[in-house]
Amino acid sequence: QQPVQSPQAVILREGEDAVINCSSSKALYSVHWYRQKHGEAPVFLMILLKGGEQKGHEKISASFNEKKQQSSLYLTASQLSYSGTYFCGTELGGATNKLIFGTGTLLAVQP
Amino acid sequence: DGGITQSPKYLFRKEGQNVTLSCEQNLNHDAMYWYRQDPGQGLRLIYYSQIVNDFQKGDIAEGYSVSREKKESFPLTVTSAQKNPTAFYLCASSRTDTGNQPQHFGDGTRLSIL
Numbered sequence: 001q002q003p004v005q006s007p008q009a010v011i012l013r014e015g016e017d018a019v020i021n022c023s024s025s026k027a028l029y030s031v032h033w034y035r036q037k038h039g040e041a042p043v044f045l046m047i048l049l050k051g052g053e054q055k056g057h058e059k060i061s062a063s064f065n066e067k068k069q070q071s072s073l074y075l076t077a078s079q080l081s082y083s084g085t086y087f088c089g090t091e092l093g094g095a096t097n098k099l100i101f102g103t104g105t106l107l108a109v110q111p
Numbered sequence: 112d113g114g115i116t117q118s119p120k121y122l123f124r125k126e127g128q129n130v131t132l133s134c135e136q137n138l139n140h141d142a143m144y145w146y147r148q149d150p151g152q153g154l155r156l157i158y159y160s161q162i163v164n165d166f167q168k169g170d171i172a173e174g175y176s177v178s179r180e181k182k183e184s185f186p187l188t189v190t191s192a193q194k195n196p197t198a199f200y201l202c203a204s205s206r207t208d209t210g211n212q213p214q215h216f217g218d219g220t221r222l223s224i225l
Contacts, residue, residue: 002153030211041201041216042154049211087153089214097142097161097205097212100170101154 001026003090005102012078012109020073020105022088031064031071032089032099035082042087045073075107083109113138117202117217123225124189124196132187132220134202141207143185144214147171148199157200160185161207189222197224 003024010018022031030049034042048064048071060082064071075082085106089099115136124130136143142161146154156169160179174193179185185204189196199221203214 032213039219041218044213044215047211047213089154091211097207097214098156098159098169099214100156101146103153104151 002100003088003102005086005088005105007105008103009106010108012107014080014109014111015077018075018078018107020075020086020088020107022071022073022090022102024069024090026069026090026092028064028066028069028071028090028092030091031062032091033062033071033073034087034089035084036087036104037084045086078107078109080109080111083107115202115204115215115217117200117220119220120218122220122222124222125225127191129188129190130222132189132200132202132222134185134187134217135183136185136202136204136215136217137183138204138215139182140204140215141182142205142212143179144203144205145169145175145177145185145187146201146203148201148219154201157187196222198222 003022006021032047033045036042050066059076062073085104087104088102118133144159145157155171158177160166176188201219202217205212205214
């Protein structure tokens, strides 16, 4: 039931791009993306609704493929501040606000 | 400024002891959640509440208890029945007027066993 994230970890140089995937074995109502710095609270990035909607947040965007039950997070021209662990949270039923989080993807951006 | 306050930041528990983690929010959110995070792991839901005086078990509720007597407060008690309580505990809240609401997190409480 827990969504699977890939890759588990990725190391980038500043300015490089990355893609983080989140796959579920169950039909999804929505996908939430969060970033957590070490020892801090997760910070909300964006929500994707079923329908293949793509959203953007500065140079971070995401897509949601309802048929594949998968969401992808795209980080372009990465900055040092993008470092952290990225979690997807999947919502299985409508209007429950109950999320099941993936195990996370550790992203390290180096100068 | 509105937000979620968790206290204490660090907590130590002796064997056989119950401890209570505090979570207070002034965002006027109806829903509140407790998560447990182990090193290198994702967030696992312990309990959640969508309205005052009502709460539901999450995926790992055994050894934990909660109460929701006020909209602003959702304390979590880690009981002696929880044999492996060492973890980072996160409290969150969200609106419920429509679905697809983001969750807002507190800064967490790190619990360790003495």
